[in-house]
Every structure is written in structure tokens, then in C-alpha cells.
Amino acid sequence: MSDAYLALEDGRVVEARGRVPGRTRGELVFTTAYTGYEESLTDPSYEEQVLTFSYPLIGNYGVRAERFESDRIHPRAAVAREFTDEVVEWLAEEGVPAVDHIDTRDIVTSVREQGAMKVGIVVGDDATPEAAKEELAKCKGMSEHTDIGAQVTTTEPVTYEGDGDTTVALVDCGAKKSIAESLVARGATVHVLPYDATEADVSALSPDILFISNGPGDPENYTATHDLVEAFAGEVPLAGICLGQQIIASALGGTTEKMAFGHRGVNQPVRDLDSGKVIMTTQNHGYTVAEPGTLDVTQVNVNDGTAEGLASTDLNVITRQYHPEAHPGPHDSLGFFDDVLAMAPAGNEKTRKVVASD
Numbered sequence: 001m002s003d004a005y006l007a008l009e010d011g012r013v014v015e016a017r018g019r020v021p022g023r024t025r026g027e028l029v030f031t032t033a034y035t036g037y038e039e040s041l042t043d044p045s046y047e048e049q050v051l052t053f054s055y056p057l058i059g060n061y062g063v064r065a066e067r068f069e070s071d072r073i074h075p076r077a078a079v080a081r082e083f084t085d086e087v088v089e090w091l092a093e094e095g096v097p098a099v100d101h102i103d104t105r106d107i108v109t110s111v112r113e114q115g116a117m118k119v120g121i122v123v124g125d126d127a128t129p130e131a132a133k134e135e136l137a138k139c140k141g142m143s144e145h146t147d148i149g150a151q152v153t154t155t156e157p158v159t160y161e162g163d164g165d166t167t168v169a170l171v172d173c174g175a176k177k178s179i180a181e182s183l184v185a186r187g188a189t190v191h192v193l194p195y196d197a198t199e200a201d202v203s204a205l206s207p208d209i210l211f212i213s214n215g216p217g218d219p220e221n222y223t224a225t226h227d228l229v230e231a232f233a234g235e236v237p238l239a240g241i242c243l244g245q246q247i248i249a250s251a252l253g254g255t256t257e258k259m260a261f262g263h264r265g266v267n268q269p270v271r272d273l274d275s276g277k278v279i280m281t282t283q284n285h286g287y288t289v290a291e292p293g294t295l296d297v298t299q300v301n302v303n304d305g306t307a308e309g310l311a312s313t314d315l316n317v318i319t320r321q322y323h324p325e326a327h328p329g330p331h332d333s334l335g336f337f338d339d340v341l342a343m344a345p346a347g348n349e350k351t352r353k354v355v356a357s358d
């Protein structure tokens with residue numbers, strides 16, 4: 001008799017070992033990242049999902065808060081072949097159900113063949129297959145979480161001061177902390193705004209760059225953020241990462257669509273169409289840009305050809321579908337942040353040089 005059951009949308013019920021008790025449900029996804037479990041578990045883009053690690057041992061270098069990407073764990077449950085006790089303690093402190101001693105190869109294969117699916121999970125002495133199915137029956141599809149941004153955004157504006165003159169308004173749809181850090185490290189002052197910030201909120205800051213963050217759920221549900229992009233396109237340079245790329249493309253005449261099982265891992269190869277160079281990237285997304293609208297596709301995924309980078313020189317826009325800020329993953333694409341800040345109006349460059357020579 002097991003003390004944990006997973007009821008999958010394909011009709012199967014899988015037994016596991018319970019590590020943290022509870023009942024929950026979500027969209028079943030997997031990451032192939034072999035490091036970075038702390039960063040992944042605290043990535044707000046995993047909100048409403050159940051995260052399966054395909055790497056078999058999770059927790060082998062401990063748990064350190066300095067590696068967290070936000071202030072809490074976001075997946076509704078965690079699944080691995082083997083969790084260390086230290087990770088289980090952390091998951092338990094945050095009340096996130098967890099299971100291991102499960103054949104994650106089987107789970108990953110199912111998701112690869114049938115696409116991301118709903119799952120119900122029950123863990124504890126009273127766990128039964130029926131209870132797991134009840135959780136599954138209550139599970140919403142990802143696009144049905146119509147206001148998911150509210151679950152992950154900052155509620156109050158926050159400012160991080162950089163030592164240069166460029167100001168960035170970062171719309172927080174569930175931003176990983178490394179995005180603001182990467183901008184501040186390059187001298188920018190970053191004003192983090194709630195996901196439903198208005199045109200007036202942004203105008204009041206007179207930012208040099210408007211930056212739309214990563215975040216969970218269906219990009220088409222972020223209507224306030226679409227409005228911002230429409231309002232400022234052509235007026236203020238625009239940048240976006242992951243959900244940010246999807247929202248910017250969609251607001252500027254493009255379309256998005258759900259992928260079969262998405263890209264989640266730290267070794268997704270991306271080709272830059274201009275230089276021909278291939279870089280390794282960190283990814284975590286289930287939607288993608290189908291039609292880029294008024295933007296040009298500048299980078300593509302080597303495996304499936306999906307749009308990884310978009311740009312418009314007329315409108316001053318650059319976006320990435322992957323995560324240039326890494327954490328976890330390779331640092332091949334950190335230069336994106338230099339390219340973003342280079343879009344700031346030239347006056348800032350002059351001021352910055354004067355300040356630097358003081």
C-alpha cells in the first residue's frame with residue numbers, strides 16, 4: 001500500500017512514496033535541468049503546475065535562500081525519483097506536497113507523448129486512488145487561470161537603485177529576481193511595477209525602457225499588460241523575457257499558441273539568425289509565439305524552430321523566449337541585458353559618461 005497517488009489526465013493512477021503530505025492538482029510538466037532545483041522551485045512561472053524533475057537526485061547540494069528566485073515555492077507539488085531530506089524539509093516548511101520513489105522516466109515519456117496534462121495528487125496516510133481522481137476532476141486548464149498574474153506579482157511598486165542614469169520600468173508578471181539584478185548590475189535603476197500597472201503608472205516614471213517580465217499561465221490573459229505595450233510601443237523602447245516576449249508579440253499584431261509539452265531545462269540550443277551562432281539557454285515555457293506580427297524573428301530554437309528572439313528596429317523592441325538571466329543555467333546570453341540598456345535614449349549615455357569621469 002502506497003501513501004501517495006497521482007491521477008493523470010490520461011486515466012492512469014501512479015503510486016509513489018509520500019514525502020510531504022497534502023492534496024493538490026495542477027498542470028503536470030517536467031524540467032530536464034540537472035542543477036538549479038532551488039531556482040526552479042522558486043520560479044513564479046511554475047505557479048499552478050506540478051513540477052517533475054527528470055534528473056534523478058534532487059537536493060544533493062543543499063538548500064540556500066540566496067539561490068531563490070522569489071520569496072516562495074511556486075509549483076503546487078514536486079515530483080522526483082529521489083528527494084534529499086533537506087529539500088523535503090524545505091518543501092514541508094512551505095506546505096508543498098512532494099512525492100518520490102516514482103519512475104520519472106515513465107512520467108516524462110507520458111507527457112512527451114501526450115502533452116502537458118492535468119494531474120491530481122494525494123499524499124498521506126489516508127491517500128487513495130479515488131481521492132487523487134477527485135483532485136484531478138477539480139483541476140483547471142492553464143488558460144482557465146484567467147488572473148494568474150495576481151497570484152505572483154508585487155502588490156506595491158519597488159525600486160532598486162543602480163549607479164547609472166538609465167531607468168527601467170519592469171512590469172512584474174511573476175518576475176525572477178535575477179532579471180532586476182542583471183539590470184541593476186549594469187547600472188540601471190529598476191522600478192518594479194505590479195502586473196496590472198496602468199499607462200499613468202508607467203508615464204509617471206518616464207522610464208527609458210519598458211520591460212515585461214516572465215510569468216505563469218496563458219499570455220493572452222494579461223490584458224492590462226497588453227494595453228501597456230500598445231500604449232508605449234514606438235514611444236519607449238520595449239524589452240521582454242519569456243511571457244514578456246509572448247505579450248509583446250501578441251499586443252503588436254502577433255499570435256501565441258500552447259505547445260505540446262513546452263521547453264523546460266537548461267540546455268535548449270538557440271541559433272541567432274544574424275551571426276549563425278548557437279548558444280545554450282535556460283527555458284521554462286509552455287506557450288510560444290506562433291506569428292510574430294510586426295516584429296522580426298531574430299533567433300530560433302534549433303530543435304523545433306520556434307521563435308526564441310524577436311526584434312523591431314523601427315519600434316525599438318527586443319525580446320527573448322528563453323531566460324538570459326540564467327539562474328539556473330548557462331550564462332551564454334547575459335549580453336541581452338546590455339543590448340536592452342543600449343536602447344535607452346542617447347542622452348543617458350552622455351550623462352553616464354560625465355558621471356563616470358567625476
Ligand SMILES: NC(=O)CC[C@H](N)C(=O)O
Nearest residue numbers: 214215242243285286287
Ligand atoms: N517563464 C515564462 O515566462 C513562461 C511564460 C508562459 N507562462 C508559458 O508557459 O509559456
